[in-house]
Each structure stands twice: as C-alpha cells, then as structure tokens.
Amino acid sequence: MNLHKLRNLIGNYLFVIPALVLFFTFSLYPFFKVFQLSVTDWDGISPTMHYVGFENFVDLFTDNPVFWLSMKNAGYVTFLALTAQNLLALLLALLCDREIKGGNVYRVIFYMPPVLSGIVVGLIWNWIYDGNYGLLNHFLEFIGLQEFTRAWLSDSKTALTAVSVIHMWKGFGWGFIIFLAGLQSIPRELYEAARVDGASSWVVFKNITAPLMIPVFMLVSILTILGTMQIFDIIISTTGGGPGYHTEVPITRILSTMIGSSKFGYASVMGVVFGLILLAISMIQIHVSRMMRQV
Amino acid sequence: MGPSIKNIISLFLILLLSGCGTGQKQDPNTVTVWHWMSDREETFEILAQRYQQETGITVKFELFAPSEAYAQRVKASAQTNTLPDIFGILGEKRDFASFIKSGYVADLTEEMNIEGSAWKNRFFEKALAVNEFTEGNPHGVQPGMYGVPLDVTTIQMVYNKKLYTQAGLDPDAPPKTWEQFIAHCQKLKDAGIPRFVSGFGEIWMIDALASNLAMNLMGEDKVFKTYKGEVPYTDPDWVRVLSLFKQMADEKILVEGGVTMVNKTAEQTFANERAAYAFNGSWCVNVFKGMNPNLQYAAMLPPAVNVSHPVKIWGGAGSSFMVNKQSERRAGAVQFLKWMTDNAQQVTLAKETENLPSTKSSLDDILPILKEFADDMDNATHPNLYPVHESPQVTEAFDKGIQSILIGEKTPQALAEEVQKLKEKESRKKSS
Numbered sequence: 001m002n003l004h005k006l007r008n009l010i011g012n013y014l015f016v017i018p019a020l021v022l023f024f025t026f027s028l029y030p031f032f033k034v035f036q037l038s039v040t041d042w043d044g045i046s047p048t049m050h051y052v053g054f055e056n057f058v059d060l061f062t063d064n065p066v067f068w069l070s071m072k073n074a075g076y077v078t079f080l081a082l083t084a085q086n087l088l089a090l091l092l093a094l095l096c097d098r099e100i101k102g103g104n105v106y107r108v109i110f111y112m113p114p115v116l117s118g119i120v121v122g123l124i125w126n127w128i129y130d131g132n133y134g135l136l137n138h139f140l141e142f143i144g145l146q147e148f149t150r151a152w153l154s155d156s157k158t159a160l161t162a163v164s165v166i167h168m169w170k171g172f173g174w175g176f177i178i179f180l181a182g183l184q185s186i187p188r189e190l191y192e193a194a195r196v197d198g199a200s201s202w203v204v205f206k207n208i209t210a211p212l213m214i215p216v217f218m219l220v221s222i223l224t225i226l227g228t229m230q231i232f233d234i235i236i237s238t239t240g241g242g243p244g245y246h247t248e249v250p251i252t253r254i255l256s257t258m259i260g261s262s263k264f265g266y267a268s269v270m271g272v273v274f275g276l277i278l279l280a281i282s283m284i285q286i287h288v289s290r291m292m293r294q295v
Numbered sequence: 296m297g298p299s300i301k302n303i304i305s306l307f308l309i310l311l312l313s314g315c316g317t318g319q320k321q322d323p324n325t326v327t328v329w330h331w332m333s334d335r336e337e338t339f340e341i342l343a344q345r346y347q348q349e350t351g352i353t354v355k356f357e358l359f360a361p362s363e364a365y366a367q368r369v370k371a372s373a374q375t376n377t378l379p380d381i382f383g384i385l386g387e388k389r390d391f392a393s394f395i396k397s398g399y400v401a402d403l404t405e406e407m408n409i410e411g412s413a414w415k416n417r418f419f420e421k422a423l424a425v426n427e428f429t430e431g432n433p434h435g436v437q438p439g440m441y442g443v444p445l446d447v448t449t450i451q452m453v454y455n456k457k458l459y460t461q462a463g464l465d466p467d468a469p470p471k472t473w474e475q476f477i478a479h480c481q482k483l484k485d486a487g488i489p490r491f492v493s494g495f496g497e498i499w500m501i502d503a504l505a506s507n508l509a510m511n512l513m514g515e516d517k518v519f520k521t522y523k524g525e526v527p528y529t530d531p532d533w534v535r536v537l538s539l540f541k542q543m544a545d546e547k548i549l550v551e552g553g554v555t556m557v558n559k560t561a562e563q564t565f566a567n568e569r570a571a572y573a574f575n576g577s578w579c580v581n582v583f584k585g586m587n588p589n590l591q592y593a594a595m596l597p598p599a600v601n602v603s604h605p606v607k608i609w610g611g612a613g614s615s616f617m618v619n620k621q622s623e624r625r626a627g628a629v630q631f632l633k634w635m636t637d638n639a640q641q642v643t644l645a646k647e648t649e650n651l652p653s654t655k656s657s658l659d660d661i662l663p664i665l666k667e668f669a670d671d672m673d674n675a676t677h678p679n680l681y682p683v684h685e686s687p688q689v690t691e692a693f694d695k696g697i698q699s700i701l702i703g704e705k706t707p708q709a710l711a712e713e714v715q716k717l718k719e720k721e722s723r724k725k726s727s
Binding site for chain 2: 047126129132240
C-alpha cells in the first residue's frame with residue numbers, strides 16, 4: 001500500500017471516528033453498564049457498588065409476580081395494537097392509496113396523533129373517560145346506553161383496554177404512513193393487469209397487495225411490538241399503573257423500582273430481561289419474515 | 296490532501312479534548328443553586344437580585360423540572376462530582392442518607408448552633424427534623440443537621456364552604472370525627488354534591504391518608520411495631536383502617552374515577568367545586584388560587600376515628616436546600632442560606648408563592664388560609680421522621696391494595712392477609 005492510499009484510508013476512518021465515539025459513548029457503553037449494574041445492589045447515589053452475583057436475576061424470575069403481570073398487561077396492549085390498530089392503519093392506507101379527494105388532508109389528519117406528546121394525549125383522554133363529566137359517558141347517555149357508563153380508567157374490567165385504546169389512537173398514524181408508502185411502491189401495472197384479467201378487489205389484495213407488502217407488515221409489526229411493549233407515558237398520565245396493578249407495565253415497574261425503592265441494580269435486571277425478551281421477539285419475527293418470503 | 300488531513304486531525308482532537316473539561320468556572324462571587332420549584336422561579340430571581348444588591352454576590356438559580364428529571368440530574372451529577380454549591384435532594388430519607396454518606400452534603404450543625412443557636416431557633420422544629428440525623432439513626436449517618444428548610448408543608452384536608460352551605464351544613468363546622476364525616480357526606484349526597492377527591496392515582500397520597508388514620512386509630516407506637524414486624528397487618532386495628540376505605544367505597548364517598556386520579560386532576564376537581572372535600576397539601580393554596588381565585592374553602596384535619604390518640608398528619612417536610620460539601624464556595628453558600636431564611640426573605644417567599652414559611656417569625660404576615668395549615672403543624676409527622684421504616688414493597692402492596700378495596704375488588708381482611716404474607720416474605724429475605 002503506498003503512502004497516498006494509506007492517507008486516503010486514514011482520512012476515511014477519521015470521518016467515521018466521531019460517529020463511532022458517539023455510538024460507543026451513548027449506546028454501547030450504557031448497554032454494557034446496565035449489565036454491570038444488574039449484578040450489584042447499587043442505590044443510584046453511592047459511589048460504591050456491592051456485587052451480588054445473580055441474586056437479582058433469581059429474585060426476578062422466582063419471586064416477582066408483579067413484574068410478570070406487568071409483562072402480561074403490556075402483552076395484552078401489544079396484541080390489541082398488532083391487530084386492531086394495524087388493521088385500522090392498513091384499511092385507511094388502502095383507502096388513501098386510491099385517488100380520493102383531499103387525500104393529503106387525510107394523511108395529515110391521521111398522522112397528527114403520533115406527533116402529540118403521550119402525556120398530553122393521556123390528559124385529553126382523561127377528560128374523555130372521566131366518570132362524572134366525561135365525553136364518552138355523556139355520549140353513551142345520549143344514545144340511551146347509560147347502563148354502560150362508568151369510570152373507565154378506574155374500573156378493573158376496563159382500565160387496561162381503555163389505556164390500550166388511547167395507545168392505539170395515538171399510534172395508528174405512523175403505521176398508516178408506513179403502509180401507505182408500501183402500497184405506493186407496488187407497481188400499478190400489476191393491478192392493471194389483474195383488472196384486465198377480471199380479478200376482484202379481494203383477489204387483487206390477496207394475490208398482489210398482501211404478498212408484496214409482507215416486508216412492510218413485518219416492519220410495522222416489529223415496530224408495533226417494540227413500541228407498545230415500552231408503553232409508559234400514557235399510563236403515567238392516566239392511571240399511574242392502577243387501579244391496583246391492573247395497568248402496570250414493565251417500564252412503570254422499572255421506574256418504581258429505580259426511583260421508588262432506589263434499587264438501581266434490581267431495576268437494571270428488569271431492564272436487561274425486558275430488553276432480551278424484546279430482542280428475542282424481534283429475532284423470531286425476522287426469522288418468520290424470511291421464511292414467508294421464501295414461501 | 297496532507298495538510299487537509301492534518302487540519303482534520305487537529306480539529307477533531309480539539310473538539311474531543313474540549314469535551315473533557317468540567318465546564319465549571321470557579322467564580323468566588325457566584326453561588327449556584329439547583330432547584331425544581333418552577334412555581335418559585337420568579338421569586339427566587341427577585342431574591343437573587345436583592346442579595347446581589349446587598350452583598351455583591353451573584354446567585355444563579357438553575358431550574359430543572361419536572362421534579363423526577365431534577366432528582367435524576369442531581370443523582371447523575373453526584374456521580375461526576377459536578378453538583379452545584381446548593382442543591383435540594385428529592386426522595387426518601389434513605390436517599391438523603393446515601394448522599395451524606397457518599398460525601399456530597401455538608402454538615403451544618405456547627406453553623407446552626409453558633410451564636411446561641413440563632414439560626415437553628417428560627418425554624419419550626421419539625422421543619423428542621425427532616426434534615427436532621429440523630430444518634431443511632433437507622434441509616435448509619437453521623438448525627439448532625441444536613442439541610443436548611445426553605446418552606447414547610449402539611450398534608451391534610453380542605454372543604455368547600457359554599458358547598459357546605461348549599462347542603463345545609465354549617466360552613467364553619469367541618470367534621471371532627473369519622474362519624475360526623477360520614478353524616479356530613481350523607482347530607483352532601485342528598486344535596487347532589489360529590490363528596491371527596493384526592494390524587495389517589497399517586498399512591499403516596501393513599502399512604503398518607505391511610506397512615507393518618509392508622510396512627511389515630513391505634514397510635515404511632517403500634518404502627519411502628521407493625522413496621523418492625525412485631526404486630527401483624529392482620530391485627531384487627533389494621534383491618535379496621537382498611538375497612539374505613541371499604542366504607543368510603545360502599546358509601547360512594549370518593550368521586551367517580553378518583554382511584555386512579557392524578558393529584559393535579561383532583562385539585563382541578565376541587566377547585567371547580569365538583570367535590571366538597573379534598574385531601575391535599577398546603578401547596579394547594581397556590582394551586583387553587585390559580586384555578587379558581589373565588590373558591591371559598593378552609594383547612595381541616597382528617598376526621599378522627601379514635602379520640603384516644605391524636606390525629607397525625609404528614610407535614611414538616613417542605614423544600615430544603617443542602618450545601619455541597621466539596622464546593623469551594625461552601626462558606627458563601629451557607630451565608631446565602633442564612634440570608635434566605637431571614638424573616639424578610641421568608642415573608643417575600645410566602646407572600647409571592649403562597650407556601651408555608653419554615654421560620655416561625657414569618658407566620659404573622661401570611662394568608663389566613665395558610666395560617667390554618669400552619670396551625671396544624673403540631674400534629675405533623677412524616678415517614679422521614681419515623682424511627683423505623685416499612686419496606687417499599689410492602690408499602691406499595693398496601694397502597695395498591697387500598698385502590699383495590701376502593702373499587703370493590705378486595706376485602707379489608709383479604710388485603711391484610713396478603714400484605715402480611717408479603718411482609719413475612721420480605722423479612723425472610725432481609726434476614727437471609
């Protein structure tokens with residue numbers, strides 16, 4: 001390698017170094033630090049940490065039913081988001097993919113909820129769900145369904161679903177945008193050819209749209225799972241995890257362990273386990289996606 | 296190419312190394328204060344200007360809000376030794392103790408005690424107590440005074456006088472006993488007035504009311520014995536405490552949806568006259584003034600369940616400031632805090648922010664409603680002052696369980712058994 005090539009190589013690497021430094025400092029280092037903290041009983045303040053081995057992990061797996069309940073709650077919200085939210089997003093994307101009047105206006109409207117702060121959305125929906133003066137109860141009374149009125153966020157039977165609805169309302173917009181982008185990348189000639197052959201809308205969707213959209217479906221579902229399992233701000237601004245433990249989710253548990261109990265080490269274990277579960281789900285999805293593409 | 300690479304390397308190294316400094320300039324005439332009190336920001340600035348005019352020393356108040364973000368910032372700064380000259384510590388006493396044991400907080404005992412304890416004597420005893428660690432404290436902290444109270448808080452009840460009149464009740468005679476409270480609630484219900492609201496979505500508020508009722512019902516000693524593990528939660532007195540919440544649920548005393556309501560919404564509900572009672576802190580005076588300046592209300596103690604024991608309320612713990620032990624401007628920081636807790640500054644703070652001052656001499660100049668809160672300071676206690684503490688896991692299960700009682704999901708007996716089981720498990724873990 002001559003001097004000129006070497007200089008070029010060094011120059012190229014120098015441009016990469018700032019990004020690498022940032023990545024190591026703000027992504028990789030905290031990631032390994034969490035692993036390190038998880039085997040300590042650190043309280044978040046003291047300069048010294050005591051090594052406790054895998055004690056925190058054992059406790060989490062064998063003696064922390066509330067954390068696993070919070071996982072189940074997050075799973076329920078995720079299931080609803082994966083089905084109802086994404087179905088709505090896909091339906092709206094299919095409608096907007098057609099040449100309809102004011103299509104851009106709809107796109108803007110549908111994309112507005114995701115850009116709002118979760119706390120703000122939570123506070124707005126608090127008002128909608130309010131047991132005494134809420135818009136939803138008022139509407140139910142108006143249409144003669146007063147027997148269904150209730151304090152939606154305080155009732156153990158409805159609290160988690162009510163929170164899920166808020167999350168879905170806030171989240172369907174970005175699914176919509178990704179689906180729409182996916183739909184618009186499908187060559188129009190395929191649809192035209194199918195129409196010429198007399199294919200119905202359902203046949204077109206089943207044989208053209210759906211197969212070509214599989215990578216998009218996978219992307220949206222991975223993002224939905226990762227985003228929904230980490231639901232937090234809406235819970236904090238609506239129920240605080242209550243009533244009882246009915247709307248507790250992993251992040252609220254991690255936060256209360258970290259701040260409420262000053263157990264940073266234990267909270268790190270929760271973070272590590274939660275992160276690994278999410279990683280495993282994502283890997284499975286990617287694997288399934290590859291298999292489906294081969295089919 | 297050669298010169299350009301050299302330039303790039305130089306620029307990169309400059310940028311890299313410039314980030315290694317602490318960025319703190321040690322100006323001896325500037326004292327830096329970190330706080331989270333967004334409602335007091337303006338008044339702090341006024342006082343800082345006044346201090347500069349009087350002494351020539353600049354005080355820089357730096358606000359970090361909300362309080363959760365502030366608490367994390369202080370913890371993170373402690374790790375990197377970049378705490379300011381004066382700061383507050385949010386959290387429980389064990390967090391405070393950890394800061395002290397780690398060498399971040401200066402011991403102010405000597406300063407408090409000089410000149411015949413002139414500085415110390417300014418304060419309400421209970422305001423100082425939260426900043427004090429006594430001999431044999433459970434945290435293992437060297438006994439001493441480690442903070443300066445800026446204001447105090449009591450958490451008790453308020454009632455709406457106008458709604459009382461509407462219900463045909465005497466607006467100057469709030470209920471003193473639990474039976475009276477239930478009777479008054481019935482009258483309010485008959486008049487179609489919603490009764491009671493509190494931010495029970497924030498479980499520490501449930502904990503505050505439950506411990507008030509428990510201490511009144513069985514006395515402080517028995518409560519502490521429970522925390523020590525000498526009295527079980529299945530004791531009839533504890534079941535009775537939980538039954539009071541069951542009664543609140545049965546009589547529908549709590550407003551619809553109150554179980555998961557955040558305190559800000561609860562305050563709005565009371566300010567909008569959609570509840571006759573609220574369980575809240577003395578800070579509500581300032582909050583209600585902003586929400587409804589014409590609100591006619593008064594403070595009251597939670598109703599007594601047992602006349603044999605005093606009604607205890609949480610109080611004393613307001614906002615406190617600590618001096619950074621490692622600060623080079625420690626003496627200046629102490630001088631500023633002495634000045635801040637002088638009568639003139641305390642009156643300014645109380646008048647502008649409508650919080651209870653921490654010094655006794657300032658009481659003559661505060662609002663009548665604030666005086667009502669201050670009058671109950673004698674009844675105040677606080678978990679940070681308890682000689683023994685319940686584990687956070689048990690406390691959470693107890694408070695969350697009360698939420699379940701309030702929605703009719705659990706019975707008092709079932710919750711008492713559940714909490715006791717957890718308590719025993721936690722004790723076993725601790726001893727092993």
